[in-house]
Each structure stands twice: as structure tokens, then as C-alpha cells.
Amino acid sequence: xxxxxxxxxxxxxxxxxxxxGIYAGLSALADKLPGAQNFTGGRSESPEQIERGYMHxxxxxxxxxxxxxxxxxxxxxxxLGGQLVENAVGGIDGILVLDLDV
Numbered sequence: 417x418x419x420x421x422x423x424x425x426x427x428x429x430x431x432x433x434x435x436x437g438i439y440a441g442l443s444a445l446a447d448k449l450p451g452a453q454n455f456t457g458g459r460s461e462s463p464e465q466i467e468r469g470y471m472h473x474x475x476x477x478x479x480x481x482x483x484x485x486x487x488x489x490x491x492x493x494x495x496l497g498g499q500l501v502e503n504a505v506g507g508i509d510g511i512l513v514l515d516l517d518v
Contacts, residue, residue, distance in 0.1 A: 418478040419518045420487075422500075423470040425510040430503040432459070435472055438503075441496045446476045449490065451483025469505065470512060484515065 426435060439457040446455040457474025460467050478484040487493050504510030 417518050418481060418484050419516045420476045420478060420484060421473065421514040421516065422475075423473040423512040424500055424503075425469040425505045426472055426503050427505050427510075434503065435459075438496055438499050439474055441492070442474060442476070445487070445490065445492050445496065449483070449487055451479035452487055453477050469510075 439455075442457065443455040446452040454477040455474065458472065460471050460473065476487070478487065500511060501507050
């Protein structure tokens with residue numbers, strides 16, 4: 417299984433409602449794509465407080481690398497990813513992505 421982890425440092429003027437809308441779209445996409453499941457996302461509530469500005473994140477599990485690639489190539493994913501980039505501090509520089517084979 418591949419765990420897709422995305423952390424975002426949103427611009428200060430990006431509302432929680434806007435972020436929730438983007439995450440809702442990603443969750444709906446994960447629900448309908450074969451091999452994708454378990455979307456979880458939101459704002460950090462870590463007591464350690466070492467997010468370094470990356471206060472929001474989400475995780476999606478994929479059955480394998482092919483399922484992750486199907487997600488990456490999906491037009492809806494590209495549009496939602498564009499919204500993440502548009503609202504992140506520094507664009508793509510405000511986004512971290514890790515894909516772990518778990």
C-alpha cells in the first residue's frame with residue numbers, strides 16, 4: 417500500500433472554508449477512484465507545535481503505485497492540486513508531498 421501524504425502552508429488569507437472545500441473535493445475523488453481509500457485531512461492540532469507553517473495536511477492510501485499514478489493523472493485531481501498551489505505560500509514551494517510504501 418502507498419500512503420500519499422501532503423502538507424500545505426496556506427496563505428494567511430485562505431479561509432478554513434476554502435481549505436475544507438478543497439479537501440472535500442479530494443475526499444470525494446478518493447472515494448470514486450479504484451484503488452484509493454481512507455482520505456483523512458484537516459488542520460494540525462499537534463501539542464508539539466513544530467509544524468513550521470504547514471498547518472494543514474491530508475493522507476490518501478492507494479493499493480499500489482499504479483493507483484497513485486491514476487490519481488495523479490486524473491483531471492479532477494489536477495484541478496484540485498491547482499487550487500492547493502494557488503492558495504499555498506510561494507505556490508508549489510508551500511507544499512510537501514511524501515509517498516510511503518507501507
